[in-house]
Amino acid sequence: MQKLYAKLNKLFPLGELTCQRENLAFVTVSREHLRSVLLHLRDLEGFRHLVLLTAVDWIEEGAFQLTYLLSDRTEGRDIGLRVMLSREDAAMETIHDIWPTAATYQRELREMFGIDFPDSPGVNEEFVLEGWVDIPPNRRDFDTKKFAEENFGQRPGRETRDPANHMKEQLYPDGA
Amino acid sequence: MKEELKKRIIKGPDGFEFEVDPIRDYYCEARPAVEPPAYMKIVEDLFNWARAESLWILGFGTGCGAIEMRPLMTPRFDAYRFGVQWRPTPRQANLFIISGYLSVKTLKRAIRSYEQMQNPKYVIGLGSCTINGGMYWDSYNTVKRLDDYLPVDLYIAGCMPRPEALLAGFEELKRIIRAGEGEGANRYAENFDWYKANQKRVIHDWDMPDYNW
Numbered sequence: 257m258q259k260l261y262a263k264l265n266k267l268f269p270l271g272e273l274t275c276q277r278e279n280l281a282f283v284t285v286s287r288e289h290l291r292s293v294l295l296h297l298r299d300l301e302g303f304r305h306l307v308l309l310t311a312v313d314w315i316e317e318g319a320f321q322l323t324y325l326l327s328d329r330t331e332g333r334d335i336g337l338r339v340m341l342s343r344e345d346a347a348m349e350t351i352h353d354i355w356p357t358a359a360t361y362q363r364e365l366r367e368m369f370g371i372d373f374p375d376s377p378g379v380n381e382e383f384v385l386e387g388w389v390d391i392p393p394n395r396r397d398f399d400t401k402k403f404a405e406e407n408f409g410q411r412p413g414r415e416t417r418d419p420a421n422h423m424k425e426q427l428y429p430d431g432a
Numbered sequence: 433m434k435e436e437l438k439k440r441i442i443k444g445p446d447g448f449e450f451e452v453d454p455i456r457d458y459y460c461e462a463r464p465a466v467e468p469p470a471y472m473k474i475v476e477d478l479f480n481w482a483r484a485e486s487l488w489i490l491g492f493g494t495g496c497g498a499i500e501m502r503p504l505m506t507p508r509f510d511a512y513r514f515g516v517q518w519r520p521t522p523r524q525a526n527l528f529i530i531s532g533y534l535s536v537k538t539l540k541r542a543i544r545s546y547e548q549m550q551n552p553k554y555v556i557g558l559g560s561c562t563i564n565g566g567m568y569w570d571s572y573n574t575v576k577r578l579d580d581y582l583p584v585d586l587y588i589a590g591c592m593p594r595p596e597a598l599l600a601g602f603e604e605l606k607r608i609i610r611a612g613e614g615e616g617a618n619r620y621a622e623n624f625d626w627y628k629a630n631q632k633r634v635i636h637d638w639d640m641p642d643y644n645w
Contacts, residue, residue, distance in 0.1 A: 385573065386537045387637025393572050401570040408576040408634060411564040 257281040279333035309361035350376035368394035459641040464621040484606040485515045490525035495532025497558040522548040533561035557587045583616035
């Protein structure tokens with residue numbers, strides 16, 4: 257992986273490298289170089305398979321991280337490309353013309369994180385949620401507990417106890 | 433609202449143009465009606481005994497609980513010996529088992545399926561999720577108590593309940609029906625507006641008729 261990184265680094269300005277294993281590494285790539293890096297990896301390095309495209313919400317840094325995980329079946333190695341996006345009006349160029357499956361991932365990211373991928377087929381259609389009215393639910397500023405309490409009728413009687421305190425009260429009721 | 437449900441002008445093959453309003457034209461607008469009991473108690477009891485012996489389940493698994501029905505319908509537990517069987521369409525079934533967590537999206541389909549079943553019909557809530565949300569208690573997309581949306585006759589608690597628990601539940605449901613307490617469909621008809629208000633509170637894109645059968 258170090259070899260591949262050195263090779264790539266000559267062609268593109270790359271960011272930080274994280275080696276998870278012998279055959280798994282993550283590289284930070286700038287947004288404008290992502291497309292050419294993906295094409296280079298697919299066509300010249302043998303990473304023909306897009307395993308997944310997912311996002312991480314770094315709310316403290318005000319950024320979304322997109323991770324493009326690619327797999328090279330013949331060599332048995334994987335590489336993840338990290339792209340950082342601004343959290344405000346998050347949008348990214350579509351890659352559905354490189355891997356058609358990316359359209360589905362992009363549609364999901366649009367719905368769950370609100371990251372737009374202009375020109376990706378069907379990106380604005382509903383994916384899992386129907387008639388969603390709040391902010392995208394996988395964003396970290398979305399309070400799922402509060403939403404559930406306001407939106408759904410709750411059955412009364414659900415209470416949670418701290419096990420340590422509860423057992424103390426059960427075993428030593430007079431507070432010994 | 434979906435495109436195919438909107439009011440539109442259609443041109444027939446003879447060139448004649450006419451207006452189609454799918455919600456009004458393709459569905460019956462009548463509300464569900466309460467079904468009165470038979471003219472004598474002994475006849476109603478006979479009916480109820482017969483109903484209890486024919487529980488036909490709608491094969492609609494809403495959540496992971498549906499996996500418990502596979503051992504039940506195969507020789508290991510063989511629910512058929514109790515007069516229980518599974519049917520592929522709502523028209524042929526009279527027992528709807530909500531098997532586990534129910535997302536808002538599935539709730540829509542569950543309501544439509546329930547309303548298409550014929551009277552008398554029964555609902556079993558299977559697993560903790562249908563009782564109080566279970567492990568999805570803070571989830572943004574699953575309903576927390578099933579009896580707000582559908583008239584539940586019986587809950588089977590557990591996560592997951594074993595097939596034996598379901599068999600015990602069937603026996604309990606039979607007892608309820610024989611006692612004349614399996615009146616879920618009538619409860620639904622009586623409190624129709626309350627059920628609809630609850631359903632519309634969670635289903636934000638209501639794009640179906642209020643009652644479809």
